[in-house]
Amino acid sequence: MTEIIDGNEVGERVKDGLADGIETLSAEGVTPGLATVLMSEDGASETYVSMKQRACEEVGIDSVHVEIDPDAPESELLDRIDELNEDPSIHGILVQMPVPDHVDEKAVLRRVDPAKDVDGFHPENVGRLVAGDARFKPCTPHGVQKLLASADVDPEGQDVVIVGRSDIVGKPLANLLVQKAPGGNATVTVCHSRTDDLGEKTRNADVVVAAVGVPELVDGSMLSEGTVVIDVGVNRVDADTEKGYELVGDVEFESAKEKASAITPVPGGVGPMTIAMLLYNTVKAASLQED
Numbered sequence: 001m002t003e004i005i006d007g008n009e010v011g012e013r014v015k016d017g018l019a020d021g022i023e024t025l026s027a028e029g030v031t032p033g034l035a036t037v038l039m040s041e042d043g044a045s046e047t048y049v050s051m052k053q054r055a056c057e058e059v060g061i062d063s064v065h066v067e068i069d070p071d072a073p074e075s076e077l078l079d080r081i082d083e084l085n086e087d088p089s090i091h092g093i094l095v096q097m098p099v100p101d102h103v104d105e106k107a108v109l110r111r112v113d114p115a116k117d118v119d120g121f122h123p124e125n126v127g128r129l130v131a132g133d134a135r136f137k138p139c140t141p142h143g144v145q146k147l148l149a150s151a152d153v154d155p156e157g158q159d160v161v162i163v164g165r166s167d168i169v170g171k172p173l174a175n176l177l178v179q180k181a182p183g184g185n186a187t188v189t190v191c192h193s194r195t196d197d198l199g200e201k202t203r204n205a206d207v208v209v210a211a212v213g214v215p216e217l218v219d220g221s222m223l224s225e226g227t228v229v230i231d232v233g234v235n236r237v238d239a240d241t242e243k244g245y246e247l248v249g250d251v252e253f254e255s256a257k258e259k260a261s262a263i264t265p266v267p268g269g270v271g272p273m274t275i276a277m278l279l280y281n282t283v284k285a286a287s288l289q290e291d
């Protein structure tokens with residue numbers, strides 16, 4: 001039987017585990033605070049940000065939402081980040097990506113105080129992660145590690161193929177999985193759009209993580225029997241539904257399920273973990289700042 005890895009359930013466990021930390025802070029008169037910043041009218045980004053805010057409320061984290069006109073100059077976004085950096089009630093700052101084309105994404109990531117960078121995207125935090133001294137593990141890769149652990153998959157000695165080399169998922173996940181640490185010690189291959197014969201790579205994997213943003217790119221014919229499959233993709237594809245679209249992953253679920261020993265669904269797999277690990281990082285940021 002193929003195990004369907006339930007990200008909602010694992011995410012709830014992570015959230016439950018935050019209660020002690022939040023209580024300790026509360027005894028010191030501190031409520032963790034997260035600022036979400038959105039400079040976009042993209043429907044998916046708006047949905048993600050409101051889900052993040054709702055999750056904060058659920059666990060007792062204060063959330064502040066800042067919306068910036070997508071046509072405003074870059075300086076307006078940078079000024080708002082400066083204000084949040086200075087605000088002692090804000091422990092975590094998340095600028096939802098992508099930002100508009102006229103805004104320099106790297107300049108934005110550099111502007112966030114690294115101590116408040118709960119995404120783990122600031123170059124200082126990226127460097128610390130690569131050096132094996134992470135302050136904040138990026139939320140989605142950390143969530144993937146938790147999902148593997150929940151399915152009793154120890155990456156040590158396993159061949160893990162990551163499809164996708166993004167700064168948000170593929171690259172940081174590869175770094176985490178090769179580290180000499182629990183949840184690491186894997187042999188990692190990172191595939192991308194220029195990879196020759198992707199199927200040959202994925203068929204030789206013990207674990208496949210698809211994080212490429214191409215609907216249903218990985219199907220059952222590209223997997224060997226018993227592979228563990230983690231699907232990070234969330235793609236809106238046109239469909240005859242109320243909203244006019246449906247969500248599909250980067251994995252063709254039905255054919256992949258026939259081969260996999262364990263697989264995450266979309267939705268209900270990695271998505272809830274990204275949010276849970278964001279809350280985890282926010283409580284950690286508050287604890288570090290109030291120490």
Ligand code: GUN
Pocket residue numbers: 094095096097098119139140168274
């Ligand atoms: N856009 C897509 N994923 C993410 C994420 O994890 N954090 C931020 N800030 N933006 C994103």
